[in-house]
Amino acid sequence: MTHVLETDSKPMTLHRHALPTAPMAMPEQVLERKRARPALFSEFLKRFAWK
């Protein structure tokens, strides 16, 4: 037994079943600590270059 529930004559397309639009923000989380070493290294280079 198949239940045909469409009553109009239009062919059924997937557009009619697209997700409802109700956006919610989902900000990216911080998972990695900023690396101290490259900053220190570049600082050292700058000082070295200045001298």
Next chain:
Amino acid sequence: MVSVRRVLSILFCLLMAGLVSLLAVGYFSADGIQWIDAVRIVLLAASTAWLAWGAAYAFNGLLSLPLRQQENSFELMPTNARTAVLVPVYNEDPIKTFSHVAAMIGSLHALGIAGRFDFAVLSDTRDPRVADQEERWFKRLQMECGAHTAIYYRRREKNTGKKAGNVADFIRTSGAMYEYMIVLDADSLMEGATMAEMVRRMDADPKLGLLQTLPKIVHARSFFGRAMQFSTGYYSPVYTRGLAALQGTSGPFWGHNAIVRTRAFAQSCGLPELSGTPPFGGHILSHDYVEAALLTRNGWTVRVDPDLTGSYEEGPDNVVDFAKRDRRWCQGNLQHGRVMVAPGLKLWSRFVFVQNIMAYVASPLWALFIIASIAAPMLKGVPDYFPEPGLFPVFPRVEQGLALTLLVGVFGLLIGPKLLIVARGALSGVNETFGGTGRALLNTLTEILSTSMLAPIMLMYQCRAVLEVFLGMDGGWPATDREAGAVSLSEAWSASWWISATGLVTLGLAFQFAPEYVGWLLLVAGPQVFAPLLIHIGSWSALNAREAGLFQTADDRDPSPVVLRQEAVLSHWRGGTQPAPVNEPVAEPALEPADVEQ
């Protein structure tokens, strides 16, 4: 109380590791102690501590279980919350997946609460032929079930972020409409009553961000699959109760068969890409545990409730498919080494990441222990038979008694909890649903035997997976084939010949350099030599054996209505003779009071 349990459990692990180390010192030092013995003792102590941690979960579970088995009756309460049921799919068989959706809608409809839930099939399918099938079968699903509830389907052009990205895309598009989301897998099944109960528990605790159920495996057909189904049905409730007792508010998320508070999830779980390239950088693969840690970092409670029955999934039916999935999980878990140092995480969350890493690193540790044990006699050279001047030689003491105690201790940590679960089941009445205590004990012993045979094979697959990840090889994200049939002997051979070869080489080296260990090593290398045969036999159909009670579970005798409904839908859609089942009455679990449509 949680802290006390945690401290006692950790002390138990340390005690076991210490005892095993003492025994090992006695055994290994029989012919003098050298640096290689120290390496062996450290490896053995670390591996034992890991086994003891698994046993600690079981002991906590056994101690926190009620004395008698209690019948679950979920209370149906009115709610204003709208819930989205998310079904992420990725190249799976659409007929099968949609039959699961139809069964769940049918289950909700039978309770009169289908209107509270919207279903969203979130496709990340890459194969255009499968995508065409998805659209075709979605129309069928819509025709048969669309009157009861809203059902949506969307397919992403690019599967950025894989499953986590798929769910995040849903939240960014439609999240504001829903108070809660029930996150499923393509093979998930849940009773309508269970879904309603999950919503009730979320309503009752505004701080609860995520509630995980314990899904039981259904539809296993092979010996291997049935053994897993028995394990999840019989042991897992105890282990999960132990986990629940130890977790506090920092519980697990297993990625599916769970409900999340949409606002909490959106606020906490936007996953960035890790710097660098895969396998350690890029998208986070085992995202579920990371999401659980991020929820608790933001102050939300994450909980697993083992009493939430009526939650099901399917599993791989053979070792090869299991190993493929394990390869994916291995890469994801080792990636947790990057995430565990994230700022602000709770200490327990960091410890959980260590456990996830250890779950895979334990295998190479055992392998290294075996290698070190074979190498030890070579490095030690010929013993000094005349330590003092005299006529009579002094032979090194071979402490076989200590070795046996060591072996019994290590195996005891693996087997002991399972035997205690049988004893507890006899007292609580649980065994009655598993065919009686005699049947449950027999099936437990059979499961222990089959697991012991397959463990050395899985050890090799895990060692290879860990090695590949450390060598920078990205395993990708293959779809799991949960309906794969038997593995032929030639397929098993091509998937595991290298394990046989390793087993033979191990035995050969042991005969040559460490003959006193050959007997012990046969326990590991023996199954490895016969890996293709064991994999092949494990994939044989166990349906006849099931009739005889092999690996009998509670669901064999009393299948869940939603499982019966899904089987009927699938049979009907695949051209079977059963009537259209979605609206057919199927006995549902008892609910009280009478259903309340919102």
